[in-house]
Amino acid sequence: MFGFGLPELIVLLFTLTPLVLWVVALVDIIRSEFSGNNKIIWILVVVLLPLLGAILYFFVGRKQKVTSAFDSVTASGRRFCSDCGEEVNPRAEICPNCGVRHGSQRR
Known part of the structure; x- marks a missing residue:
């Protein structure tokens, strides 16, 4: 049928x-x-x-x-700089650890 x-x-x-x-x-x-x-x-x-x-x-x-420089995100929502690997504020455009300016970020 x-x-x-x-x-x-x-x-x-x-x-x-x-x-x-x-x-x-x-x-x-x-x-x-x-x-x-x-x-x-x-x-x-x-x-x-x-x-x-x-x-x-x-x-x-x-x-x-x-692409964002803060591409590495853990399950808890923490973000890491792709240049130095240190944890950064999700809203930061400049990494406070290495000082590199990242042009765009994902929200």
């Missing part, structure tokens, strides 16, 4: 895969930091060109993310 055959699985694959790819791309863009207006541009590209935009984002856009 409700059995799935090969045609139904193919339709399901070609329907769900682009949808999942699109959602993952949007979530990754929203959660990431970009310089300038790149975040807005990538959101527009992915929304207006769903499948092509998501594929372009994964091949081109992910390389444009701004």
Whole structure:
């Protein structure tokens, strides 16, 4: 009665895969930091060109993310400087231990 055959699985694959790819791309863009207006541009590209935009984002856009110098975060939320390895305030832009200015931080 409700059995799935090969045609139904193919339709399901070609329907769900682009949808999942699109959602993952949007979530990754929203959660990431970009310089300038790149975040807005990538959101527009992915929304207006769903499948092509998501594929372009994964091949081109992910390389444009701004990385934080305080990338090392423990489960308790403590952050560590990537230059000296010492613990720093999560809101700090300058490491008090080594004095290195870090351009962007994740919030």
